[in-house]
Amino acid sequence: MHTDIITISQLCFQYHNEETGLDIPVLQGIDLTVKKGEFLAVLGHNGSGKSTLAKHLNAILTPTSGKVLVEGIDTADEKRLYDIRQRVGMVFQNPDNQMVANIVEEDVAFAPENLGVPRDEIRKRVDAALESVGMTKFKQHAPHMLSGGQKQRIAIAGVLAMQPDILVLDEPTAMLDPSGRKEIMQAIKRLNREQGMTVVLITHYMDEAVQADRVVVIDHGTIRMEGTPQAVFPKVKELKGLGLDTPQATELIYLLNQKGANLNPEILDSETCVAELLRNIEINR
Amino acid sequence: MIKLEQVGYVYMQGGPFEKTALNNVSLTINRGEFIGLIGHTGSGKSTLIQMLNGLLKPTSGKIFIDGKELNSKDTDMRQIRFDVGLVMQYPEYQLFEETVAKDIAFGPTNMGLSPEEIEERVKFAANMVGLKPALLDKSPFDLSGGQKRRVAIAGVLAMEPKVLILDEPTAGLDPAGRDEILFKIKDMHERMDMTVILVSHSMEDIAKLADRILVMNQGEVAMFDRTDAVFRRGEELTRMGLNVPQITRITDSLRKQGVPIREGIYTVEDALNELAPLLRQEGARLC
Numbered sequence: 001m002h003t004d005i006i007t008i009s010q011l012c013f014q015y016h017n018e019e020t021g022l023d024i025p026v027l028q029g030i031d032l033t034v035k036k037g038e039f040l041a042v043l044g045h046n047g048s049g050k051s052t053l054a055k056h057l058n059a060i061l062t063p064t065s066g067k068v069l070v071e072g073i074d075t076a077d078e079k080r081l082y083d084i085r086q087r088v089g090m091v092f093q094n095p096d097n098q099m100v101a102n103i104v105e106e107d108v109a110f111a112p113e114n115l116g117v118p119r120d121e122i123r124k125r126v127d128a129a130l131e132s133v134g135m136t137k138f139k140q141h142a143p144h145m146l147s148g149g150q151k152q153r154i155a156i157a158g159v160l161a162m163q164p165d166i167l168v169l170d171e172p173t174a175m176l177d178p179s180g181r182k183e184i185m186q187a188i189k190r191l192n193r194e195q196g197m198t199v200v201l202i203t204h205y206m207d208e209a210v211q212a213d214r215v216v217v218i219d220h221g222t223i224r225m226e227g228t229p230q231a232v233f234p235k236v237k238e239l240k241g242l243g244l245d246t247p248q249a250t251e252l253i254y255l256l257n258q259k260g261a262n263l264n265p266e267i268l269d270s271e272t273c274v275a276e277l278l279r280n281i282e283i284n285r
Numbered sequence: 286m287i288k289l290e291q292v293g294y295v296y297m298q299g300g301p302f303e304k305t306a307l308n309n310v311s312l313t314i315n316r317g318e319f320i321g322l323i324g325h326t327g328s329g330k331s332t333l334i335q336m337l338n339g340l341l342k343p344t345s346g347k348i349f350i351d352g353k354e355l356n357s358k359d360t361d362m363r364q365i366r367f368d369v370g371l372v373m374q375y376p377e378y379q380l381f382e383e384t385v386a387k388d389i390a391f392g393p394t395n396m397g398l399s400p401e402e403i404e405e406r407v408k409f410a411a412n413m414v415g416l417k418p419a420l421l422d423k424s425p426f427d428l429s430g431g432q433k434r435r436v437a438i439a440g441v442l443a444m445e446p447k448v449l450i451l452d453e454p455t456a457g458l459d460p461a462g463r464d465e466i467l468f469k470i471k472d473m474h475e476r477m478d479m480t481v482i483l484v485s486h487s488m489e490d491i492a493k494l495a496d497r498i499l500v501m502n503q504g505e506v507a508m509f510d511r512t513d514a515v516f517r518r519g520e521e522l523t524r525m526g527l528n529v530p531q532i533t534r535i536t537d538s539l540r541k542q543g544v545p546i547r548e549g550i551y552t553v554e555d556a557l558n559e560l561a562p563l564l565r566q567e568g569a570r571l572c
Contacts, residue, residue: 045460045461045462046431046459047429093457171457174456175375177486178325179326180326244459244461245460248489248535249531249532251553252532252560270534271538273535274539277539277564278542280564
């Protein structure tokens with residue numbers, strides 16, 4: 001985790017509103033680097049600009065001003081579009097919009113087929129991709145018969161079959177139930193830890209951002225907070241002001257400290273919260 | 286208000302893919318209650334709510350709404366659908382009209398109300414969900430996701446149902462959008478004296494709003510009790526693939542380890558009130 005794989009400098013993006021004739025700024029001077037092998041969460045409420053930022057990572061959008069470099073390639077360079085798309089795989093919110101074939105393994109093979117990958121190589125990649133997301137035994141199934149979480153894992157496998165270096169996921173769990181959300185988070189974390197995949201997760205769920213190495217909080221197209229989850233989430237008041245949540249464990253500790261307790265605020269999960277409380281209650285027994 | 290007597294539902298009865306979705310469900314919901322309905326995917330909760338306004342007919346048992354038996358010859362099912370408003374998941378996908386006002390007016394127009402009454406109801410419902418009057422003449426497709434969802438909810442409210450059922454009304458919304466919708470639902474419940482059934486995967490949301498919680502598991506009623514009583518049974522809920530709020534897990538764990546803290550805590554405020562005195566003693570000693 002030392003080399004920068006994505007470098008964003010002074011990124012501004014605006015779109016033109018035809019009706020009013022005004023330019024609407026969406027991103028206003030983003031400076032951000034992503035390290036190779038990092039799991040980065042981009043947190044922000046709806047309309048904060050986080051999805052627009054995600055779309056800049058594989059040149060679906062290009063900057064109005066400023067620069068986005070992916071492995072040194074400028075995303076504004078149209079001649080390098082395929083190189084960028086091959087390096088950065090995108091997964092979107094609705095798995096149903098990302099399915100193209102009637103059989104799981106054919107769906108996963110879609111991208112490498114289009115890239116002209118040889119047949120034997122496609123077979124290998126499809127098998128490896130399905131294995132990475134734990135869907136091997138469903139390879140002959142019809143995607144529409146699967147659960148939301150399973151479909152979204154197929155969508156991730158379809159991206160993995162392109163063998164990207166970076167996986168960008170734009171609210172991949174927003175339409176899933178709790179067990180589907182858990183499946184996706186486990187798959188993402190495994191890819192990151194075991195295969196060293198660089199992951200950028202766009203989300204508004206704090207319980208997902210908590211699991212990342214680093215969190216960036218976006219509001220009104222600018223970066224408002226940045227750091228490890230342990231550093232970001234204890235800032236309860238600031239996050240609430242940005243329309244975001246903190247874990248209940250963090251909020252409880254924060255509120256107790258407001259009342260004069262002296263507890264370690266860098267707490268995100270129930271186990272460490274209980275341990276911290278016990279440590280402080282036991283002293284006076 | 287709502288009464289179910291030994292209700293069952295079997296999909297594709299007699300066929301090779303026969304599947305029992307609901308089995309022997311009996312329960313009563315009182316007028317004006319706020320019910321939280323939880324259960325993992327496939328527990329039967331969607332089947333249950335679709336029966337309550339007659340979209341599905343039970344394959345056994347009886348359902349009564351306001352004393353009228355559903356699907357019986359003497360009951361006007363059309364009226365039942367006006368009385369029991371159902372807001373489905375991702376209701377914004379069902380918007381279709383040219384303007385927000387026309388979309389909200391669709392239900393009341395079908396009820397055969399006068400144009401004046403319809404206009405009145407559209408304004409009322411839009412206001413109730415917090416849509417500004419300036420939005421009424423816009424195309425619903427130009428609105429943000431959260432606004433679209435509020436239009437869809439207003440469309441059901443405009444029929445002034447006695448019972449409002451919402452299936453995952455906050456799915457996909459960010460925390461601010463979620464809190465706003467939940468606040469509006471609570472406000473409607475209180476001001477319009479409606480019976481509300483809220484289906485949600487979020488225990489935190491249910492904990493904030495419900496008087497009683499109905500837990501479905503494998504097509505049966507697993508629990509139906511006051512909110513605190515249900516969250517007291519955390520281990521059973523976990524076994525059903527459900528969660529209790531994080532704050533409940535924390536206080537349960539503390540109590541197991543000998544901290545004198547009461548059962549059935551499910552909000553951060555309650556936990557704070559219980560724990561603050563225990564910690565403040567320490568502060569006093571340190572001084």
